[in-house]
Amino acid sequence: MPIEPSNPPLVPYIPSTAPFSVEQRAWLNGYLAGLFSNAHVAEPVEQKKKLSLVVLFGSQTGSAEKLAKRIGADSSKMGFAPKVLEMNAFGSLDWAVEERIILVTSTWGEGDPPDNATAFWAHLNSPDAPRLDKVHFAVLALGDKNYSDFCGAGKKFDTRFEVLGGKRLIPRVDCDTDYEKPALEFISNLWNPLAATSHQGGIISASTSTEPAALEPEGYSKQKPFPARLLVNRKLNREGSGKDTRHFEISLEGSGLTYAAGDALGIYASNCPTLVAHVLEALGFDGEEGVKNPTGMEVSLRSALLSSFQLGNPSMEFVAEVQKRSEDADLKSLLDPANKEKLDKFVYGKDILDFLKSYPGVRFTPSELVTFLRKLQPRLYSISSSPKAHPGQVHITVAVVRYEAHGRERKGVCSTFLAERADGATATIPVFIQPSHGFRLPSDGNIPVIMVGPGTGIAPFRAFLEERRETGAKGKNWLFFGDQKRSHDFLYQEELETMMKNSHLHRLDTAFSRDQAEKIYVQDRMLKQGDALWKWLEEGAHVYVCGDAKRMAKDVDLALHQVIQTAGGKSEEEARNYVAQLKKDKKYQRDVY
Ligand SMILES: Cc1cc2nc3c(=O)[nH]c(=O)nc-3n(C[C@H](O)[C@H](O)[C@H](O)COP(=O)(O)OP(=O)(O)OC[C@H]3O[C@@H](n4cnc5c(N)ncnc54)[C@H](O)[C@@H]3O)c2cc1C
Ligand SMILES: NC(=O)c1ccc[n+]([C@@H]2O[C@H](COP(=O)([O-])OP(=O)(O)OC[C@H]3O[C@@H](n4cnc5c(N)ncnc54)[C@H](OP(=O)(O)O)[C@@H]3O)[C@@H](O)[C@H]2O)c1
Numbered sequence: 231m232p233i234e235p236s237n238p239p240l241v242p243y244i245p246s247t248a249p250f251s252v253e254q255r256a257w258l259n260g261y262l263a264g265l266f267s268n269a270h271v272a273e274p275v276e277q278k279k280k281l282s283l284v285v286l287f288g289s290q291t292g293s294a295e296k297l298a299k300r301i302g303a304d305s306s307k308m309g310f311a312p313k314v315l316e317m318n319a320f321g322s323l324d325w326a327v328e329e330r331i332i333l334v335t336s337t338w339g340e341g342d343p344p345d346n347a348t349a350f351w352a353h354l355n356s357p358d359a360p361r362l363d364k365v366h367f368a369v370l371a372l373g374d375k376n377y378s379d380f381c382g383a384g385k386k387f388d389t390r391f392e393v394l395g396g397k398r399l400i401p402r403v404d405c406d407t408d409y410e411k412p413a414l415e416f417i418s419n420l421w422n423p424l425a426a427t428s429h430q431g432g433i434i435s436a437s438t439s440t441e442p443a444a445l446e447p448e449g450y451s452k453q454k455p456f457p458a459r460l461l462v463n464r465k466l467n468r469e470g471s472g473k474d475t476r477h478f479e480i481s482l483e484g485s486g487l488t489y490a491a492g493d494a495l496g497i498y499a500s501n502c503p504t505l506v507a508h509v510l511e512a513l514g515f516d517g518e519e520g521v522k523n524p525t526g527m528e529v530s531l532r533s534a535l536l537s538s539f540q541l542g543n544p545s546m547e548f549v550a551e552v553q554k555r556s557e558d559a560d561l562k563s564l565l566d567p568a569n570k571e572k573l574d575k576f577v578y579g580k581d582i583l584d585f586l587k588s589y590p591g592v593r594f595t596p597s598e599l600v601t602f603l604r605k606l607q608p609r610l611y612s613i614s615s616s617p618k619a620h621p622g623q624v625h626i627t628v629a630v631v632r633y634e635a636h637g638r639e640r641k642g643v644c645s646t647f648l649a650e651r652a653d654g655a656t657a658t659i660p661v662f663i664q665p666s667h668g669f670r671l672p673s674d675g676n677i678p679v680i681m682v683g684p685g686t687g688i689a690p691f692r693a694f695l696e697e698r699r700e701t702g703a704k705g706k707n708w709l710f711f712g713d714q715k716r717s718h719d720f721l722y723q724e725e726l727e728t729m730m731k732n733s734h735l736h737r738l739d740t741a742f743s744r745d746q747a748e749k750i751y752v753q754d755r756m757l758k759q760g761d762a763l764w765k766w767l768e769e770g771a772h773v774y775v776c777g778d779a780k781r782m783a784k785d786v787d788l789a790l791h792q793v794i795q796t797a798g799g800k801s802e803e804e805a806r807n808y809v810a811q812l813k814k815d816k817k818y819q820r821d822v823y
């Protein structure tokens with residue numbers, strides 16, 4: 231029998247007769263006591279079994295993982311017993327018992343689940359899929375509206391859970407790149423419906439649910455980037471190369487920021503001033519007009535277009551508004567949902583300036599314009615240094631994006647910002663660390679590693695090699711690298727050759743695609759070395775792939791399956807299972823973009 235305090239406290243107090251579970255009551259009283267911090271509430275806590283809650287995440291670069299952990303931490307305070315797991319660890323759960331499951335997933339590839347969720351997705355679609363009739367679930371989906379299958383993976387899990395009998399606690403929330411606010415709202419909306427599933431009864435009053443605290447810790451972060459100085463901007467391709475890939479060294483002195491090999495660096499770049507000038511000219515503005523930036527601060531239109539809003543890849547809201555204002559019949563027909571594919575093709579490669587020029591009669595006031603623009607997002611770069619080898623610094627390896635489209639030269643926002651506009655004496659680069667828990671060296675330095683990283687995919691492997699050198703790891707290192715021409719595009723050639731000479735890098739297989747008539751790619755080298763690769767795999771090697779997601783990573787994945795079949799003597803299905811097991815054991819990790 232719970233005991234009521236002998237002297238009624240001077241603060242609002244939830245008595246044991248109120249319709250809450252013991253844990254909820256204890257938490258609420260603690261919360262109220264906190265609000266009236268000079269008062270004392272002697273609320274005894276009755277020991278009862280806590281309600282179990284499973285939080286499953288699918289995450290490639292750590293955002294969904296961070297949110298899942300936040301749900302776990304908050305749920306503990308609410309009296310639940312949370313288990314936070316990546317989706318592929320589904321085998322460690324007792325599916326006959328679990329009743330409350332929250333799924334948090336991002337979307338990768340083209341509407342696909344992230345790597346650490348693919349096995350779970352396959353399982354849910356297999357004959358072994360569990361019935362979920364007892365399960366109450368909710369889905370928080372992360373994505374990016376720049377991709378046509380927005381939050382595709384979250385949508386798939388949401389539908390599948392329902393088909394398997396699950397009961398939705400609250401509607402799925404699909405978050406665009408600015409996920410913090412909707413994600414926190416989703417989290418605070420969970421507690422009442424979750425509490426209502428308790429057999430102990432009790433519903434937490436909405437007015438007393440946790441006030442969502444900021445997601446980010448103290449110090450420099452994605453929300454508060456560190457203004458870093460650029461130390462080195464060096465071209466890695468030789469004169470005459472068709473590519474411009476740069477090595478950047480950035481100072482983290484004074485930031486307090488730390489990172490591990492495998493993490494990414496986030497960078498907030500600004501748009502090219504020439505493009506901004508052309509947009510202002512097309513609009514007929516001088517740039518001094520006042521507008522609100524996405525944080526609600528009053529700034530000049532020029533400053534907002536430089537630093538806060540995306541000028542490439544216009545939002546559908548902008549395109550629809552241009553149609554409304556121009557009354558253009560062709561654009562109207564393209565905006566018909568039945569013509570989505572044609573619309574995507576029409577918009578591909580166009581920016582805001584293209585639209586302003588193509589529909590010159592369309593007019594916006596400065597304030598109207600910015601409401602139709604997307605917020606400029608930070609870009610991520612796989613870190614190419616080990617902090618042990620370069621204390622106080624972070625290095626990245628960036629392919630500078632320049633191309634022509636619709637008769638005009640185009641520049642990638644961040645890669646050209648770094649290459650062309652970040653060196654000034656007073657210039658700084660706003661940076662943050664994006665930890666990537668899913669892309670890590672084995673903790674045992676004796677384990678061999680196989681790294682496949684053509685082009686800028688070399689970046690994290692330079693970091694891995696440095697890290698293993700600095701820590702004295704004895705395990706063997708094998709790198710597959712490829713690019714266009716050996717004479718021009720052999721990134722970090724000297725460093726790699728020195729590592730070979732020093733027996734730190736044990737094997738280096740290169741594939742220079744344009745040195746001969748037919749293309750040779752890294753996967754061709756993998757197939758050629760199938761027997762040795764298989765031997766390394768059987769010795770327990772971890773396999774890492776970094777670089778282009780659209781083509782390379784898929785082809786390399788296929789080659790890995792082929793090696794297991796041919797050199798390992800496995801059937802197609804056995805090879806699939808072998809790779810699935812590698813993924814589950816975290817022995818096959820990818821950092822692809
Ligand atoms: C986890 C992660 C790690 C990454 N690591 C690296 C890395 O180590 N090194 C690296 O260089 N990049 C890396 N990237 C990619 C990087 O984040 C940026 O996407 C890249 O630098 C381009 O950004 P940008 O701002 O320069 O170009 P943007 O302004 O974003 O322009 C790029 C866009 O331009 C369009 N485009 C590009 N070329 C053409 C063309 N020929 N024709 C038509 N349209 C075209 C495409 O829509 C493309 O998405 C990584 C991405 C992620 C998610
Ligand atoms: N998500 C994206 O939009 C994205 C992702 C990665 C790269 N890129 C673009 O690619 C440019 C450079 O990227 P990068 O330097 O990292 O390298 P990259 O262009 O991916 O090329 C590196 C090497 O990989 C080869 N390659 C091409 N197709 C391949 C395949 N299917 N399998 C294996 N190898 C393949 C290339 O050969 P060939 O070129 O001779 O065919 C080249 O030798 C950047 O400008 C960027 O815009 C875009």
Ligand SMILES: Cc1cc2nc3c(=O)[nH]c(=O)nc-3n(C[C@H](O)[C@H](O)[C@H](O)COP(=O)(O)O)c2cc1C
Nearest residue numbers: 289290291292293294336337341373374377380381
């Ligand atoms: C190569 C690549 C492919 C992506 N594909 C999609 C997609 O198809 N649909 C979508 O909504 N978002 C897509 N995204 C955006 C991610 O889902 C989004 O950035 C998310 O916040 C990442 O979360 P994570 O860090 O938990 O993986 C893609 C991002 C990258 C880099």
